[in-house]
Amino acid sequence: MSEAESSTHLPEEGLVEVWGDVVSERHVKVSVLLGAGLAVPTFLLAHRGFGAAMDNQDLAKTFAMLAGLAACLVAALISARLFEPKRIVSERTLDREQQIEAALDLARQPLGMGRLADLDDEGREELRRIGLYEVFEEAERRLAIEEGAQAGETEAVDGSSTGAGGAR
Template identity: 35%
Template sequence: MSISKQPSAAETDLAEIWGDIVSRRQLAISLIIGAVVSLLFYAVALRLFQGIGSSPAIDKALAMLMGIVGCLTGGLICSRLFKPKRHLSEDPSGSDDARIAVLQQIENEEGEIGNARDLPETVQAEMKEVGLYDLFDQYYQNQKTGDR
C-alpha cells in the first residue's frame, strides 16, 4: 500500500522548462508580453522603414530585425516583472563523504578530475575561499594512490 501526497496548489502551478522550474502563470504572461512587444516593434518598424530600403524585402528585413529587438525588450521587461524564485543555501551538515560521492559521480560522468594544484592561482584562491580546494586536492591525491 502506498500513500501519495496530493500536490499543493503552488506545486501544480509549476512546470519544468529547459531544466528550470517556472510558474505556469508567469510563463503564460511572459509569452504574451514577448509576443505583443515583438509584434509591436515589428509593426512600427515596418511603417517607419517603408520606402527607406532599396526594395520592399529590405524594408521587411529591417522590420524583422526590430522585431528581434522587441523580443529582447520583452525578455527584459519580463525579467524585471518576475524575479527568480530559486533560493540556494548551503547545508552546513554536509559531510565530506557526501562531497566525495559527488566528486566520484562527476568523475564517472565527465572523466578524470585533475589536480587542483595545476589550476591558475586565482582559481585556487576562489576554491580555497569556498572551502573546496582541500577536498579536490585530497580526492586527487587519493586517486593517485588508489585510496578511494
C-alpha cells in the first residue's frame, strides 16, 4: 500500500499555501489582478448598460453585480488554466505495522473510525480486496485490549478508594 503525502513545508521561495493547496505567490497575485481587472470593468459597463435600459435601478444594479460575478468566474477559470497548483507529493510504502498504527490513530480520534461489524458485505469485501481488512481487524483487536486495560485501571482506582471507605 502506498500513501501520498502533501508536504506541509514549502521548500521553494515564493510558494504559499492557499485553501490547503500550495501555489506560487506571484501566480496568486496575477490571478487576483486578473479577477479585479475583469470583474470591475464588467460591473461598471453592465451597471451603465442595465441602468440605461431599465426603469428599476435596484434591479439594474443586481444584474450588474451578477455580470461582475460571472466575470470573476471567468477570471478564475482562466487562472486555473494558466497556473497549476505546485503540489509537493512524496510516495512511500507502509509496512503492516505502520498501517495498523495509522488505523489505531484514526480510531483514537474523537469520532473514531467505526467497527468492521458495522460494515455491509460489500464494504468488507472492498477492504479485503485492497488488503486492509486484516489491518483494521488487528487495529480493532489492539484497541479493545487498550480499552480493557484502561477500564481495569479505572476499576482498580475506584475499587481501592471504595475499599478504603468501606473499611471505616
